[in-house]
Every structure is written in C-alpha cells, then in structure tokens.
Amino acid sequence: MTADPVSVPPVPIGVVTASDRASRGVYADLSGPAIESYLAEVLATPFRIVRRLVEDERPAIEAALIELVDVEGCSLVVTTGGTGPSPRDVTPEALAAVCDRMMPGFGEAMRAKSLAIVPTAILSRQEAGLRGRALIINLPGKPASIRDCLDAVMPAVPYCLDLTGGDRLDTRPERIVAFRPKGA
Template identity: 65%
Template sequence: MAESTPARIGIVTVSDRASRGEYEDQGGPAIRSWLESALVSPWEPVARVIPDEREGVEETLADLVDSAGCCLVVTTGGTGPAPRDITPEATEAVCTKMLPGFGEQMRAVSLRHVPTAILSRQTAGIRGCALILNLPGKPSAIAECLDAVFPAIPYCVDLIGGPYLETDPVHVTAFRPAHARRPG
C-alpha cells in the first residue's frame, strides 16, 4: 500500500434498533472517536449500521474486507448470550483463522469493571489481509477493550499483509518486536 493511501477501517454497529433508527448508534461513533485519537497514520472509516441478522452480518463483514479493502473491521454489539446476539458466529463463519486471545483479554479487562463481562463473547479472526474484531456495545466497554487489545493490532495487521498502522504513544503504544521494521 502506498504511503499516501489511507488504510480503510470498517466500523460495524450490529443492532436491530439502531438499524431501524429507533435508537441512536453510540457504539460506532465511540469506535471512530477512539481510533481518531489512537492512530496517527492516514486512515478512513467505512461505517455500517446493520440489524442482528447472521446472513447480513456475514455479508457486511465479507464485503468490507473483500470489496471495500478494509485492513481492520471493528464491530460493536451482538456479542452477548441473547438469542439474537450472533456477531461472533457470523465472524467465525467468514474468517479463515480465529484469534481467541483477543476475546480472552477483553473479558479479563471488562471483568475488573462488571461481573457480567463473563457473558460477553467477543472474539477476533482473520479474513484475507484483514483482522475482524468484535467489541461489546457499551461505549465505555469499547474504550476499555480497545485500550487492552489495540497494542497488538498493528503488528497483527503487518503479519497478515495489511498496511502499516502507526499509533499515538500518548494514547496507545503499538507493540512490534525489535526485528519488525517499518516498511520502505
């Protein structure tokens, strides 16, 4: 990817009510705001608000990676135990590799704040040259989870062939091993 070409990052809110306009989407804007303060390399958001329908979630995730060229897709919502919470299943269906450590870390961090965090089923997986990450729906939990896992995300994106994402160390420091050099 050329230095001047911004990385594309999908932001997907999975919510029946928000998709119908009955509820203001707070999760998607929370993700965007967090990324705006964390990333210093050029990037552009590709946002979607969709209902809790497995087929639609799968199609949206695949489209954001395969057609829109996103290197990272971050979802919010649909990770609980309720019958319509299907985001993790849709993510697993479109990914070739799952990365359960992301979910484990997010639940560990969230459990410090609320005992019901154990009910959350956040996960992450790889599709092509993109990482798909499922977050909870509450804006404060979104920030806690991104703070916990984002240090590993730029290097993960490097390893799967995505663009070089740079972070603002005042907000979050991306970890890359000493042998991992900036391309170019």
C-alpha cells in the same frame, strides 16, 4: 522545480454496528461513533472509516464483513453489538462463519480487562478472527466497554496486521504503545 511528495491514501477501516433498533432508526447508533472516536484518538496513521449499520441477523452481519474486507479493502474491521448471550446476539457466529482463522487471545484479553470492571463481563462473547490479511474484532455495544476492550488489544493490532500483510497502522505512543519487535 521539486516534485510533490506522494501522498498516501488513508487506510480504510471498517466499522460495523449490529443493532436491530439502531438500523431501524429507533435510536441513534452511539457505538459505531465511539469506535471512530477511539481510533481517531489512538491512531497516528491517516485512515478513513467505512461504516455499516446492520440488523442483528447473521446474513446481514456476514455480508457486511465480507464486503468490507473483500470489496472495500479494509484490513481492520471492528464490530460493535451482538456479543451477549441473548438469542438475537449472533455477531460472534457471523465472525466465525467468514473467518479463515480465529484469534482467541483477543477475546480473552478483552474479557479479562472487562472482568476487572464488572462481574458480568463473563457473559460477553467478544472474539477476533482473520479473513485473509484482515483482522476482524467483535466488541460489545456499550461505548465505555468499547474503549476498555480496545485498550486491551490495540497494542497488538498493528503487529498482527504486519504479520498478515495488512495495512500498516501506527499508534500515538502518548496514548497507546503498539508492540513491534525491534526492526519490524
């Protein structure tokens, strides 16, 4: 009799939507599901989504990020919404408050990709930072922009998680080729 192979549990990935109206049920959250769809398309690693839908309030966003990383064990958390210049857009400030270190290259890459599409991309404040071994990425709220921004940074996400001691993520090379140095 042979032993059954050990099944690896799916990697938890956090998805946070920051939206006053979606959190009150005024309209359906389309951005969170857009992130989930994107991840299903590009990741080869089995994963499960841990979702949070919160209002555009710093304490609520900060609490969701802390819970997803510290309690749920997510080493990747992707947020959507709250990255614009309006007074209610506070997701980057919430990210900075809970992170140990910021990763400015992620925001730069996302804005560069978006700027090639629309001139108002300079108004967006996408950011990324590290909380312990976790990478948290802020995305805009528009589903098409989510795809563009994730395409810009996803090749670096798996290796970033390797370096921080996070979960190993592999991409589907026919969709996104993740960069890893030889032997990594």
